[in-house]
Amino acid sequence: MVSDADSGYDCGFLDEVITDGRVAHAESVCEQYASDASVHPEQLPDAVAWPAATEEVAAVLSAADERGVPVTPRSGGSGLEGSAIPSAGGIVLSTAEIEHVEVSPDDLQATVGAGVVYDDLNERLAPHGLRFAPGISSGDVATIGGMVATNASGFNAVRYGETRDHIRRLEVVTADGRVVECGSEVVKTSAGYSLTDLFVGSEGTLGVVTEATLGLVGIPEHRRAALVTFPSRVDASRAVADAIGSALVPGAIEFIDATSLKVINAYREDVTFAERPTLLIELHANNSGIEEDLAFAKAICEDHGMRSWESAPDGELDEIWQARRDKYPATRAYRQEWDIALVGDVVVPISRYPEIVDAVSQASDDLDLVTACVGHAGDGNLHFTPLVDPDDEAMVERAHELNDRVVQRAIELGGSATGEHGVGIGKRKFMEAEHGQALDLMRSVKETFDPNGILNPGKVLPDA
Amino acid sequence: MVSDADSGYDCGFLDEVITDGRVAHAESVCEQYASDASVHPEQLPDAVAWPAATEEVAAVLSAADERGVPVTPRSGGSGLEGSAIPSAGGIVLSTAEIEHVEVSPDDLQATVGAGVVYDDLNERLAPHGLRFAPGISSGDVATIGGMVATNASGFNAVRYGETRDHIRRLEVVTADGRVVECGSEVVKTSAGYSLTDLFVGSEGTLGVVTEATLGLVGIPEHRRAALVTFPSRVDASRAVADAIGSALVPGAIEFIDATSLKVINAYREDVTFAERPTLLIELHANNSGIEEDLAFAKAICEDHGMRSWESAPDGELDEIWQARRDKYPATRAYRQEWDIALVGDVVVPISRYPEIVDAVSQASDDLDLVTACVGHAGDGNLHFTPLVDPDDEAMVERAHELNDRVVQRAIELGGSATGEHGVGIGKRKFMEAEHGQALDLMRSVKETFDPNGILNPGKVLPDA
CATH class of the missing domain: 3.40.462.40 (FAD-linked oxidase, cap domain/gating helix)
Structure with missing residues (x-):
């Protein structure tokens, strides 16, 4: 499904879908979105879009899916394995403008937009004596959207767990533009398949996470x-x-x-x-x-x-x-x-x-x-x-x-190719050795969720 | 796909696949496997099989899938929502005989067969000062296989989490009889889609879990x-x-x-x-x-x-x-x-x-x-x-x-229909209200993993 990146995609439709100048086609802007914090090869996108709300993300995806235009989700751009590089060209879909925060201290949780920066969130939570706890090194740049995408963690995961362990509910937009709520605002549930856990760590290849309800922990005395x-x-x-x-x-x-x-x-x-x-x-x-x-x-x-x-x-x-x-x-x-x-x-x-x-x-x-x-x-x-x-x-x-x-x-040694940075481009070649036959199941999940292959092509799964 | 249960399925092929008398077709035996600990309607299976190893589970599933015979996995039979009742007849596949335990105290983990009983496991772990921690009420009967199937938890989940939170690796047999290893023996990873989390809580409708590597916690002093x-x-x-x-x-x-x-x-x-x-x-x-x-x-x-x-x-x-x-x-x-x-x-x-x-x-x-x-x-x-x-x-x-x-x-109130017992038969009718559009994604996952619909028909997902 992935087209030749050099040929370029006509992304003029974005101007119909997103207004207020939150779309750029100019090469000077696109250049800033050709790379992330990794050493992996840059690739110019054909356009960049900054939707301000979930409905706009849905409109972009629906239109891109119809046209077979690749969409690479991006938030902080601090990834170290190339997950946010638009390897196949097309659209970089930035969730940086989706940055609402609603704190529910009594339930030790917060519902936040994908564009909220980790350190900013913890600053907002501090007056409540609470904290979103994975403890990442790039907290001044990395956003919740990117942390969910890569199942990020860091210093404090040894006590409090990875991003995955704190996700109660996700709002996700599917490849064809459906807005889906996954999970519940509860600390535990046995109600069917955990779609939240499937989206966590999928690096935008199965859907675009627009909002997350996060479990919080108390700041230790x-x-x-x-x-x-x-x-x-x-x-x-x-x-x-x-x-x-x-x-x-x-x-x-x-x-x-x-x-x-x-x-x-x-x-x-x-x-x-x-x-x-x-x-x-x-x-x-x-x-x-x-x-x-x-x-x-x-x-x-x-x-x-x-x-x-x-x-x-x-x-x-x-x-x-x-x-x-x-x-x-x-x-x-x-x-x-x-x-x-x-x-x-x-x-x-x-x-x-x-x-x-x-x-x-x-x-x-x-x-x-x-x-x-x-x-x-x-x-x-x-x-x-x-x-x-x-x-x-x-x-x-x-x-x-x-x-x-x-x-x-x-x-x-029985370990994993990546503890917290994600697979992106750099670790794809190790997935066969790490997952064996499970890779076939992952591929079938990808085909089911993104049949036209528009979501972040060239990431996570190696070519078959 | 689900056939009329009353018509009965010819399960004679099981005697070719499993030997040593670990197959029963007699009604007197089947009657003992027609119910679980719930109030939901009993249903006689056509046969019961007790495979002793993963390869036998794979052989049963492969043969059943070819013939379109329903397979309902079962271990302790202590479920409270009918998850182990063979609603569509066919085969009850008991994992009770798969009961090996290997403890790795230095890594705070144990690799155990699906048939291991919760309390027995904790008895084996106690000399190491370790514990598998969800803390369920039916620990004298419930097995690890059933706990993974329903994402079981109980008294101690408030501190230590659900079964899901302790699963590092699963060995799963797919509907068509492939043996797949999911996850790694590590406490965290960002290497692609979390299939382990997809199988946890799926009540045997996506695959049959034969072995799990569990994270353990120290027994508090x-x-x-x-x-x-x-x-x-x-x-x-x-x-x-x-x-x-x-x-x-x-x-x-x-x-x-x-x-x-x-x-x-x-x-x-x-x-x-x-x-x-x-x-x-x-x-x-x-x-x-x-x-x-x-x-x-x-x-x-x-x-x-x-x-x-x-x-x-x-x-x-x-x-x-x-x-x-x-x-x-x-x-x-x-x-x-x-x-x-x-x-x-x-x-x-x-x-x-x-x-x-x-x-x-x-x-x-x-x-x-x-x-x-x-x-x-x-x-x-x-x-x-x-x-x-x-x-x-x-x-x-x-x-x-x-x-x-x-x-x-x-x-x-923003909650869930089930905290720890699972969906089984009893909670299916609430899944539409709880999950909304996410149910469509769950159905597509089910179709992908079990295209012939042989795995535990009539559970978890309501009829479309």
Whole structure:
């Protein structure tokens, strides 16, 4: 169904469907929507539309479906696997203007438009003592629509779960322009097939999510954190596996490798971190029992040869978190004119975390690369960023080879090609290895929901 | 596709597919598989098969699909909405013999066959300090296969979630006999469509689940519980809404109405409970902070006019729980020759809990019925059991009318027709009101996964 992107699609019909200038056909505008935050190939769309309401999304989809014009949904554009790149041309459908928020504090829930930015939502929720909890790194840009599309998560998923775990209800527009309500505003239900869960993580290939009702959690009264160093990355990752295996439920447990700390030290002038494998452990509680949990966490770290333990008092966690937050800017600034080639994202069973950390190290040695690792270790989720000279094509290619090797190893270890960034363009080639025959069922779902193949072509499912 | 059940299906082919006597065609055996624990009409199957392994399940389905013979999967048979009744005749496919268990304590997970009984699994997990946590009432009979099929949950879902929230991976046999692995043994993933979530709650209408990899939680070191009475059911349910709205995360929070306590007092000779609306609150923690949480819970109850507070020391909760556990046997024994007509199961947003409790009371008054209510109140889940003389047909009919009214009211309040029992036969007629246009998508999923309509016909989706 996907037409040759270079031929261009006639998208003049959009001006009938959306008024008030919220459609652009000019190349200068389209250029801004040809890429996302990933390294995947840019592709110019033929038009960009910013519908202001669900009915307009439905009108766009209905008209595009009749004409066989590809539609790539987009919200924050902060994706790292190319999910929002209009690979087949056609229309970029931005949900950024759909940004209503209605909070129901008594039900610990909020109903929000797809264009609402994660951090903005949490700012709106704070006066109620509530929070939408997945805890993503790009919260200043990423929107709820994109988070639902990729089943995003981050720092706090180890305690509170992924985006999926907080979705009670979705409003979705189907490929042919029907507006469908899925789920209910309840915390549990056994009433038939969970369409909400089918749309979560489908990256706009099955329908366009316009609104979500999200479950919220209370902001914890107490937060304690510690920065802990270890003799080796294997010791650090074994400490994580042991903590999780002991059923400790931290608010966050982050792994930061020595290479990451080296680039952070080079980046910052005011502080020097020990360049050793490090864990950042944060605990959440509503009572003073948090001190006992902190002591328990420390004892586990001691069992694994802990070299240093620096804990921050309640409410003063910023300095400790800075070590983690600086990682990407520091990596980008590491050597003049160097950059990161990609942000790796794999997840493995927690007991295999030492092995996947080791796989990155081994592949880096084999391929003569410097790779910095961080990760939401409590979930078995590892991120890795090979540092490269972007003008050195062979080096960039080796960085992609490293990514391939680590992803394949993650799948061999019983893990997944992506923990939180989604499949997009970059991880399609691994779906056969990860899903096997289940891929046939996924393809049949796609054909059922989008028979003309207009929704985000070239994403998630590999070509058959 | 569903044939006339009375005509009977030739199931002789089963003897070729399954050997060792694990097939029965005799009416005396089939009679035992004509019903489940519900009040829905019995239907004799033509044969019963007990495959011992996934390959045999695949062989049965493949052969049945070729011949258009209905297959109704069954495991514990403890369902309350008729999900396991072979409404269209044909084959009852019991997964009760598939009962392997492999525990991976380091990954807080277990891989188990569909026939494993919930309580047996938790007994196997206890030495590891772990637990499969949904906390169902029928745990001595219900199996993992049935729990996945209905997305079962119970007492502890308020803290730990439904069955769905613990499913990492499923092995499923499709209608045409393919064996498909869905999901991965990881705690999070963004790798494409969540087929696991589609199969959970589909009651065997999309495929037969043969094995599940379940996430586990640690058994809490400390448990405290309190039995609290209130002046009115509205006060009690407002206390629940307030506790949840304050982001207290109890291990369980159960509502027990005065009628239930009256029948329990009549049933038991050794103890007398105050016949007032009551909450059973249980807290879980791994540290001494549990005492602060208990004090917080008590303060909330005081805000809502609490009449009495009886708390049990750590580890001595049996007496307090007996008030809840006796409810069904006590109700059944209430008047000689009386019985319960059905077990109602609805769920509403927690802020609407007082209204749904009131709806049961109002309908009972209008219909001249005595109805006992209990519920997993922290989830907004209410169960209600009208007490009837089974020989009084008009009275039984009024009990069903009461159920209809309460379910309709729950849907009007933004809730769901079923919180944890599933749709089965009994809740099909409410699916149009609950799901609207989403029902069309569910039907298209069903047609895609089971084009010949052999899987559990007459369940979940209403006739179009």
